[in-house]
Amino acid sequence: MDIKEQDILGADIGKHWYYRAKGEAMLAMLDQAPVRHVLDVGAGSGVFSRLLLDRGADLATCVDPGYPSDHIEAHGNKPIRFVRGVENADADTVLLMDVLEHVDDDVGLLRDYAARAPHASRFLITVPAFKFLWSGHDVFLEHRRRYTLQEMEGVVHDAGLKPALGCYFFGLVFPLAAGRRLVGRMLTGGGEAEAKSDLQRHSPSVNDMLYQICHAELGVFKANKTAGLSVFCLAVRK
Numbered sequence: 001m002d003i004k005e006q007d008i009l010g011a012d013i014g015k016h017w018y019y020r021a022k023g024e025a026m027l028a029m030l031d032q033a034p035v036r037h038v039l040d041v042g043a044g045s046g047v048f049s050r051l052l053l054d055r056g057a058d059l060a061t062c063v064d065p066g067y068p069s070d071h072i073e074a075h076g077n078k079p080i081r082f083v084r085g086v087e088n089a090d091a092d093t094v095l096l097m098d099v100l101e102h103v104d105d106d107v108g109l110l111r112d113y114a115a116r117a118p119h120a121s122r123f124l125i126t127v128p129a130f131k132f133l134w135s136g137h138d139v140f141l142e143h144r145r146r147y148t149l150q151e152m153e154g155v156v157h158d159a160g161l162k163p164a165l166g167c168y169f170f171g172l173v174f175p176l177a178a179g180r181r182l183v184g185r186m187l188t189g190g191g192e193a194e195a196k197s198d199l200q201r202h203s204p205s206v207n208d209m210l211y212q213i214c215h216a217e218l219g220v221f222k223a224n225k226t227a228g229l230s231v232f233c234l235a236v237r238k
Contacts, residue, residue: 014047017207021214022230023051025169028218029124029234030093039063039091041113042099046080053078061086089116096125100155101143110159114237123161123235127152129168129228135181139195152231161235168228169221172213177229
């Protein structure tokens with residue numbers, strides 16, 4: 001989760017339809033497998049780590065070079081560490097939620113964490129989908145690229161991990177977002193996109209409606225190999 005988006009939504013980020021639905025999709029991808037220690041790379045406020053602590057994890061370590069300093073907080077009487085870097089990746093579950101699109105060497109970053117992680121540790125990775133959806137939102141968040149599912153699985157494989165499950169999410173809102181971005185591109189003549197976030201606060205009714213639409217996908221999204229706004233990939237260390 002990008003710190004810039006945390007600045008937009010503040011303490012309500014966990015209630016926003018996008019992050020609420022994405023957190024539920026994360027839990028569905030991990031299924032019922034136990035989580036003891038989660039390492040959350042590029043964690044921002046740690047919204048996804050907090051969900052895993054609520055689910056039963058014992059410890060969360062959130063890594064983000066944007067933190068002003070290292071510190072420890074408590075969440076439900078469990079420790080959640082916020083650090084700017086780690087020397088080892090001693091965790092059974094590693095999250096990279098919308099991280100790899102920010103770096104020049106996505107394979108190198110993922111390989112570095114994979115090499116330091118324990119055997120059989122799980123990696124859950126999400127990235128924005130489809131290059132044709134590129135917009136000012138990507139420019140604002142300083143993205144380098146967007147991915148197809150096949151491209152993401154290729155990065156995972158090249159980093160020394162074994163893809164276990166890959167799919168798209170936010171499939172039901174995909175046509176709305178795609179139409180909006182394509183129309184916006186036509187109106188600007190296909191020129192350089194203005195750096196502007198698409199993330200915004202909504203009224204409670206609109207926020208709930210968008211959440212319910214995405215929530216309806218949860219039972220079937222792991223079979224979605226066709227289209228969505230986000231690519232999800234669950235992988236294990238070889």
